[in-house]
Amino acid sequence: MTATEPGMSARTRAWLDQPALARLWDRLRDRLERNGLQARGRLRLDGVTAAEREALALLTGRPYAGDTVSIALADLDAQLRTGAAGRGLVEVVTELRGPLTDRPAARDARRATAEAIWSAADDTLRSHGLADAVWAGPWLEELRRAGTLARLAPDRARRLIGQAIDVMSVLTGPVSPGAGMGRAGVPGRGELAERVTGTAHGLDDGTLLSRIVLRALARAFEVPPPQDARSRRELWEAAGVAVDRVSTTVLTYGLVPLGDEPAVRLLRDRTRAGFETHLTLRDLARITWRLPPDTEVHVCENPRVVEAAADRGCARPLVCASGNPTTTALTLLDALHAAGARLAYRGDFDWPGIAIANRMIGRYSARPWRMRATDYEEHVATARDRGTPLPPLTGAPVDALWDPELTPAMTALGVAVQEESALELLLTDLLSA
Template identity: 65%
Template sequence: MRSETRAWLDRPELARLWDRLRDRLERNGLRARGRLRLEEVTAAEREALSLLLGRPCTGSVISFELAHLDDRLHSGAAEAGLVDVVAELRGELTDRRARSEERRSASARLWAAADEALRAHGFDGTGWANAWLEEIRRGGALARVRPEQAETLLVQAVNLLAELDVPARLGPDAVPASDSSPRLLRVGRGELAARVTGTAHGLDDDTLLSRLVLRGLARVHDVPFPPDAPSRRELWEKAGVATDRVSGTVLTFGLTPLDDDLDARWLRERSAAGAETHLTLRDLHRMSWKLPPETEVYVCENPRVVEAAADRGAGRPVVCLSGNPSSTGLALLDALTGAGALLYYRGDFDWPGLAIANRVISRYGARPWRMGAADYEAHVAIARKRGTPLPPLAGEPVEASWDAELTPAMLALGVTVHEETVLELLVGDLQADD
């Protein structure tokens, strides 16, 4: 299109016309057919439309055939049809009808591939499988990836479920073989992922494939979809899949389980020697956690508290969650409270610290450990007396479930207090009674 022709067509008086035409053509399958009606047309727009359409345009409403404008543009200075002119002025057009049909075809291919994979493993007609596919359809997660990728993921999910011996021809009431021995782990998650996807990370927690398989397993075992890492681990293990139970640890000091097994004796010996201990999930699963009566365990957020307690020979047991509790940390607290321990929790006085404290206190009925409004105000006063700078609070405020006055106090003073700022106080609390 010549520059002078483009400049005339792109004049402000025709801007509304080209915007409306773009929408109409995209809905029309990029065909110049039907009529377009413009309302509340201004005098300037009427003049420009009269020249463009080759006929007088009067009144505030103007209607014309798209085919007529297409012919005018073809035979006039534009020397191009309506579709090309609108694309030149408004950018590439999308054939919405074709795209919609393409999506329908891709969806049909996806679910046909899923049905074929289910039949290949004898899952077709199985109650859990039908409910699983319907849940995936409703959820729409596969609609957010390319059709080819969605098909691959869904077929891989079916193949993975087949690897795990979930109920197939036996019908929806069948019990998976792994249910009879839920702790007999037949295959590692990385091995399983590599076998089906070609990569050991194919079933990591953040993958869509992992979520698809877990939804299937939840249907098989008739449990809710696991919302957090510990429940995901539990569901994998229920299906006979070993998750990583050795790389993640929780830091402890002073725990003295009473059992006579090797792990309990080892932990007691380390505690007697004043040594801190990192426990893995594998360690936790091997121990039965019989504890002395009325055991009190102090839970903190920062490792420095444990290190200082060990340096001073503190006599009270401490568990450090190192920030937001990991699966290993939660598993240890589950074991300790299951054995009758009473937990005391202390974290940082900042908004993430309050959020963590809310979760721990709510889940375990833990008692706050120097985590009240009065404690916060005292800590700030001590820091200011020492000349210790305190960083400002950042982020969205969090209400402390255990003390209605704490959040207002923090908003009033506006500073963060980390555990290390009052380390002497905390370590003093951990000294054994005389």
């Protein structure tokens, strides 16, 4: 609208735009935007000057006394329509102060856009069979509370969350991490990123997509969100994703595979020399695992057990999972299991340790290695006899699926027992031929 259009002359516009009415139009702009561009309610001006009072009286046709003026917006709207302005309050304020924003409508539009993003996320989860995954709902709620996606353009937010769900589908569906600890055939991070985003760098550290996915993985694995490069790498690998094939290793001792390949000979020579060995994913790819009949491989959680076993010249093969097993550890254990090895697993007597043991024992039908209720009670009694303090159990209890008496025993005694506390007992088993 311009000053030359019928109904509002240049003279009228100049009069309305006088300094004495400037505060009125400024306040009306804010009020109308908050009102959804509706001329309703009253506007109060305090500390009115004599010049403002005179101009307001001429504008509304009403005299005012004192330094406070209250104006009904509907009355002012009618006065402007029938007066020289020839148009309503919204049109006049727009001409004098520029386009107005219907704030309630804009807020509703933003809400509708946001709801559409989360509705699309729900639909994508359902389409991947992940709607009932225990991590999915809390993860989406966490993203909503964080507000990061709300600050993005809607199309980008919808695309990012869809890509994150695509990644989680590869990593967790149809088997959840709690049941399977990653899936066979999961590609490396670069390959996974290229498959989902079209670029091999789509899941690199520092990308918003990688942060969103890692939040989901932390929920799925019931661990804190990663805070540094090492914890991010460990979480990717716990989900079965190799960040690369050489920087992470699995610690082993005593493996004697059969065959004449160079990698097999090297491993066998190190075992015969009494050396522990770190194997990379590239090493594992070079080995065709054939084992002596009736091989049993003991699996521990703490590297100290491997170190002590090597120092004592233990006879039995040993693999260290190093806490929540990495991709490299799982790749080795999968290969040993497929080659006919029986596995025996030992971890910590705390709730994260029980959760890991559930997954390991379930994945490999492994024998619990000194991990029954009687073993726990014996460890606690020995520590107390020696006056050795034990840390308290923290977090929610986890049912030990291999021994229904273990969780009640741990809950009753309320202390955690780390694997290395039973080092001598474990070495006794490993020394036996």
